[in-house]
Amino acid sequence: MKLSLGPISYYWSSDTLIRFYEQVASWPVDIVYLGETICSKRRSLSFQEWLEVGERLAAAGKEVVLSTLSLLEAESELKTLRRICENGRFLVEANDMAAVNLLTNRVPFITGPSVNLYNSQSLRLLHGMGLRRWVLPVELSRSTLADIQAERPAGLEVEVQVYGRLPLSMSARCFTARAHNLPKDDCQCKCLDYREGMLLYSQENQPFLILNGVQIQSALTYQLVTELADLAHLQVDVARISPLPEGTDRVVSIFREVMDGTRSPQSALAETSSSLGTCVGYWRGQAGMTGEENGT
Numbered sequence: 001m002k003l004s005l006g007p008i009s010y011y012w013s014s015d016t017l018i019r020f021y022e023q024v025a026s027w028p029v030d031i032v033y034l035g036e037t038i039c040s041k042r043r044s045l046s047f048q049e050w051l052e053v054g055e056r057l058a059a060a061g062k063e064v065v066l067s068t069l070s071l072l073e074a075e076s077e078l079k080t081l082r083r084i085c086e087n088g089r090f091l092v093e094a095n096d097m098a099a100v101n102l103l104t105n106r107v108p109f110i111t112g113p114s115v116n117l118y119n120s121q122s123l124r125l126l127h128g129m130g131l132r133r134w135v136l137p138v139e140l141s142r143s144t145l146a147d148i149q150a151e152r153p154a155g156l157e158v159e160v161q162v163y164g165r166l167p168l169s170m171s172a173r174c175f176t177a178r179a180h181n182l183p184k185d186d187c188q189c190k191c192l193d194y195r196e197g198m199l200l201y202s203q204e205n206q207p208f209l210i211l212n213g214v215q216i217q218s219a220l221t222y223q224l225v226t227e228l229a230d231l232a233h234l235q236v237d238v239a240r241i242s243p244l245p246e247g248t249d250r251v252v253s254i255f256r257e258v259m260d261g262t263r264s265p266q267s268a269l270a271e272t273s274s275s276l277g278t279c280v281g282y283w284r285g286q287a288g289m290t291g292e293e294n295g296t
Helices: 014-024 047-059 075-085 097-103 120-127 142-149 175-179 225-233 248-260 265-272
Strands: 002-005 031-034 063-067 091-094 109-111 131-135 157-170 198-201 207-212 215-223 238-241
Touching (some): 002 248, 047 063, 091 097, 120 131, 120 142, 142 157, 157 248, 175 198, 238 248, 248 265
Parallel strands (some): 002 031, 002 238, 063 091, 091 109, 131 157, 157 238
Antiparallel strands (some): 157 215
16 A cells, blocks of 8 residues: 655645655655645645656655646636646646546546545546546545445555545635635735634534635544554555644654554554544544544
């Protein structure tokens, strides 16, 4: 099973992005996803600069994939999407059906977790159009994946998020701008002030959600390190870690050690647990916020 680093969900400065991926080049990950998936106003790096980052990572032995926006709303975004899909160098992760349409029967492609592939019939259809790997939507359970795996087309890979905040929804509204009483069209790039989104608490003062521009994430960190052996049993091809501003290098190293059999899953769970808490509910067919200690 390979280990991947998903695209960065947050709005970071160009210097922060460059430094981050300079470090990633030496991390024990096999696949790195690059690009903006949340909001087209996040332009810290140009398309050409993303390609240059990709070339440096490829030279370091990484498989590089360019990720697309999950929600497109303007013609300018479609133009950027076409450039990504026609880059001619790297594989593309399609995060909506517009990207799938542009890639179909042209080049092999990957679908991200925001593309709602819920059954083997859909997978067979897209596999015939060039789908090479699909990322399991985070709301699907282990039992659903097992059913799909029993009928998946030969040669089609599956990738599962094993660590990071869960992408829960996208909206045409910008929640971060709204929190600052700003219109979306004049958001003043407020997301730059929140390196990992705005934390929202419940009325019971419990960590609840993360406001990330037009995206809503879980406040709890999805954590499947104790399920890695089961993922291998299910013939999952790639385990995905979703980056955070701090500690991602350590998380990657610990997951790699568990996958290599040099660290126990339970010790890894203790060392990678988030201060806000972790969850595993969706994987077990339970409420998404269910934690390891309450699971079965």
